[in-house]
Amino acid sequence: xxxSTIGRRAALxxxxxxxxxxxxxxxxxxxxxxxAILSASGGLAAFVPPIRAGxxxxxxxxNAAGGVLNGRRxxxxxADDQTNPQVGVTVATRxxxxxxxxxxxxxxASGITIAVANAVTIPAGVPIISPSAxxxxxxxxxxxxxxxxxxxxxxxxxxxxxxxxxxxxxxxxAVMAINNDYGRGLSAAFxxxxxxxxxxxxxxxxxxxxxxxxxxxxxxxAGRGSPQALMLVGYPASGGNTILRNSIENGFFNxxxxxxxxxxxxxxxxxxxxxxxxxxxxxxxxxxAPEQRRKYEEAFRRANPNLDPGAAFVAQAYDAAYVIAxxxxxxxxxxxxxxxxxxxxxxxxxxxxxxxxxxxxxxDLLAQGQAVNYEGASGPIEFNQQGDAQGRIEVWExxxxxxxxxxNLAE
Amino acid sequence: xxxxxxYFATILTLAGIxxxxxxxxxxxxxxxxxxxxxxxxxVAVGAYTSAILTxxxxxxxxxxFGWPWWLAWPLAALAGALLALPIGAISLRLRADYLxxxxxxxAEILRLIVRNEDWLTGGPLGIPGIPRPFEGLGLPxxxxxxxxxxxxxxxxxxxxxxxxxxxPFGRTLRAIRDDEEAAKAAGKNPAAFRLQAFVxxxxxxxxxxxxxxxxxxxxxxxxxxxxxxxxLVWVMLIAGGSGNNLGAILGAVAVWALWAATDWLAGQLxxxxxxxxxYVRLFLIGLxxxxxxxxxxxxxIGERPPRPA
Numbered sequence: 001x002x003x004s005t006i007g008r009r010a011a012l013x014x015x016x017x018x019x020x021x022x023x024x025x026x027x028x029x030x031x032x033x034x035x036a037i038l039s040a041s042g043g044l045a046a047f048v049p050p051i052r053a054g055x056x057x058x059x060x061x062x063n064a065a066g067g068v069l070n071g072r073r074x075x076x077x078x079a080d081d082q083t084n085p086q087v088g089v090t091v092a093t094r095x096x097x098x099x100x101x102x103x104x105x106x107x108x109a110s111g112i113t114i115a116v117a118n119a120v121t122i123p124a125g126v127p128i129i130s131p132s133a134x135x136x137x138x139x140x141x142x143x144x145x146x147x148x149x150x151x152x153x154x155x156x157x158x159x160x161x162x163x164x165x166x167x168x169x170x171x172x173x174a175v176m177a178i179n180n181d182y183g184r185g186l187s188a189a190f191x192x193x194x195x196x197x198x199x200x201x202x203x204x205x206x207x208x209x210x211x212x213x214x215x216x217x218x219x220x221x222a223g224r225g226s227p228q229a230l231m232l233v234g235y236p237a238s239g240g241n242t243i244l245r246n247s248i249e250n251g252f253f254n255x256x257x258x259x260x261x262x263x264x265x266x267x268x269x270x271x272x273x274x275x276x277x278x279x280x281x282x283x284x285x286x287x288x289a290p291e292q293r294r295k296y297e298e299a300f301r302r303a304n305p306n307l308d309p310g311a312a313f314v315a316q317a318y319d320a321a322y323v324i325a326x327x328x329x330x331x332x333x334x335x336x337x338x339x340x341x342x343x344x345x346x347x348x349x350x351x352x353x354x355x356x357x358x359x360x361x362x363x364d365l366l367a368q369g370q371a372v373n374y375e376g377a378s379g380p381i382e383f384n385q386q387g388d389a390q391g392r393i394e395v396w397e398x399x400x401x402x403x404x405x406x407x408n409l410a411e
Numbered sequence: 412x413x414x415x416x417x418y419f420a421t422i423l424t425l426a427g428i429x430x431x432x433x434x435x436x437x438x439x440x441x442x443x444x445x446x447x448x449x450x451x452x453x454v455a456v457g458a459y460t461s462a463i464l465t466x467x468x469x470x471x472x473x474x475x476f477g478w479p480w481w482l483a484w485p486l487a488a489l490a491g492a493l494l495a496l497p498i499g500a501i502s503l504r505l506r507a508d509y510l511x512x513x514x515x516x517x518a519e520i521l522r523l524i525v526r527n528e529d530w531l532t533g534g535p536l537g538i539p540g541i542p543r544p545f546e547g548l549g550l551p552x553x554x555x556x557x558x559x560x561x562x563x564x565x566x567x568x569x570x571x572x573x574x575x576x577x578x579p580f581g582r583t584l585r586a587i588r589d590d591e592e593a594a595k596a597a598g599k600n601p602a603a604f605r606l607q608a609f610v611x612x613x614x615x616x617x618x619x620x621x622x623x624x625x626x627x628x629x630x631x632x633x634x635x636x637x638x639x640x641x642x643l644v645w646v647m648l649i650a651g652g653s654g655n656n657l658g659a660i661l662g663a664v665a666v667w668a669l670w671a672a673t674d675w676l677a678g679q680l681x682x683x684x685x686x687x688x689x690y691v692r693l694f695l696i697g698l699x700x701x702x703x704x705x706x707x708x709x710x711x712i713g714e715r716p717p718r719p720a
Contacts, residue, residue, distance in 0.1 A: 087639065119543075179535060
């Protein structure tokens with residue numbers, strides 16, 4: 001039947017491919033395949049090396065502890081989405097249909113996650129856990145409970161930032177956000193919260209990346225409704241620093257409300273610590289218990305002396321790999337639907353708390369029929385109804401030329 | 412067995428969509444010699460037209476018309492043609508390389524428009540939830556049925572392209588491409604013929620855009636990448652043999668198969684190497700293009716103009 005549908009030549013190719021490709025097996029001892037869709041090339045490529053190392057570390061630890069399901073190893077099948085949703089859909093199809101993975105870590109960008117989920121993983125029922133997709137829109141996907149994330153949604157960051165800005169006595173802000181899903185989503189969440197606390201957004205401008213100057217936009221913003229501060233969502237290298245410099249040099253703004261994208265020491269170096277006096281920002285904070293975090297950081301540094309365990313979304317990726325492994329163990333088979341069902345059981349309370357590097361203990365507990373509750377390197381990993389992990393948001397300032405965390409808030 | 416059959420259906424579906432694009436470009440470049448470096452623009456217009464007409468209502472973008480795909484697709488082709496009409500009318504009088512620059516410019520303008528006109532296109536968030544024809548059949552038959560639909564569309568386009576190439580109209584296009592002065596001397600109006608070929612090719616691209624959007628079930632500005640929507644199409648046409656419709660289809664299938672195979676191979680490499688492989692793939696496609704141009708400039712199947720009977 002299949003042959004007649006797709007033609008003789010394709011059938012030949014198909015036959016040849018089944019000889020080459022390892023077949024999905026049910027035999028004991030065969031590796032269990034986990035997919036990872038990372039943006040190894042394209043706009044997000046810089047984030048990938050530590051994230052990949054985080055996932056690899058988790059799988060090495062699990063395999064060293066004897067693997068899942070009576071000694072089966074976990075094998076990572078990686079794919080590069082080139083930071084492009086269409087390529088993401090193509091490679092996700094490959095992971096799901098040709099490599100037959102049990103679950104997928106990623107994709108990294110929100111737009112790609114939505115595209116991949118809609119076109120591939122929701123119809124196929126494959127659970128995906130994104131370590132870094134933060135757009136609020138992902139919570140609203142009609143996903144049959146297949147889309148999870150260990151990243152904290154931007155909705156929460158915007159909410160906290162709106163309240164903190166108001167608490168610091170700022171009543172009127174102008175908003176300037178990078179023109180992509182991150183900038184739009186986060187600035188909208190901020191504006192809603194800020195207005196809810198009685199503040200006024202005087203004007204909003206979405207900016208394109210990598211322009212030589214943003215004076216025109218800033219002049220428009222500064223001239224309308226006498227804002228007291230500029231709320232800026234962006235990345236330092238692709239426009240954020242230029243906006244700060246333009247604002248300060250021309251006296252448009254001298255106080256800034258920033259977000260996680262700008263939480264980078266290069267910002268302080270680019271515009272100077274004195275210019276950032278009185279400015280502040282938010283970022284996803286660590287919600288992890290300190291001893292769990294320390295176990296992860298030590299193991300990560302041992303395995304990768306040149307990479308930073310605190311880099312963006314690395315701990316989240318590590319945790320995603322861990323909860324998938326635990327869910328496979330709990331499900332008793334690398335079955336997609338069963339893994340989906342088991343994810344909350346192993347990640348959420350109640351249960352015996354297990355942390356990074358404790359896979360063997362968790363497996364023994366599960367074998368005894370006990371419940372486990374994974375507390376990860378990035379936070380307690382409690383998936384809610386929408387599959388979002390609950391996290392914390394930190395508030396940071398520049399003190400003595402260094403970025404310093406001044407508060408760590410849950411809501 | 413079934414997962415692999417599904418995967419091959421996916422590869423073939425995408426190859427088929429690219430074949431439609433390549434046929435459109437063949438009409439413009441292969442037959443008429445119009446250097447269109449902006450297939451992206453026509454793909455975008457077709458994709459968004461069909462997406463907006465078929466998706467459910469949303470506050471994020473225009474929509475809620477709920478048209479069936481078989482009504483929306485012809486309109487997507489029409490939208491591609493309508494975009495081509497003013498561009499062609501203005502820029503086809505320019506020499507070939509100026510047309511190339513003009514089409515690159517249009518493609519970039521369109522990318523900025525879809526990124527910024529939120530009310531229409533959903534801005535950077537794009538349009539999710541585009542229905543895919545036959546998805547109600549479930550897996551695997553829904554996917555095979557979509558492949559059959561794409562194959563039928565490509566077969567139809569191929570038949571029309573062949574008829575065009577053999578017709579007096581097609582002969583005139585070739586004449587204009589090869590020797591404009593001679594065609595003029597024979598009483599043909601090159602500007603009018605060029606415009607017609609440009610518009611027809613753009614309609615093919617609009618239709619391909621619609622098929623792409625319905626296959627991915629999502630359309631957003633990040634999905635409109637010049638590498639995959641313009642560059643790859645040119646590689647396919649040149650590899651297959653510009654001027655030959657069968658060559659255009661063959662090139663699309665061969666290059667896409669290569670693209671998919673290298674993706675799979677890169678996935679087998681360990682960590683660090685996989686990152687590099689991503690760039691090596693792009694490099695290899697460029698290298699393959701150079702080699703084809705140097706050693707087999709006519710492509711896999713060169714042009715075979717019909718002999719006068």
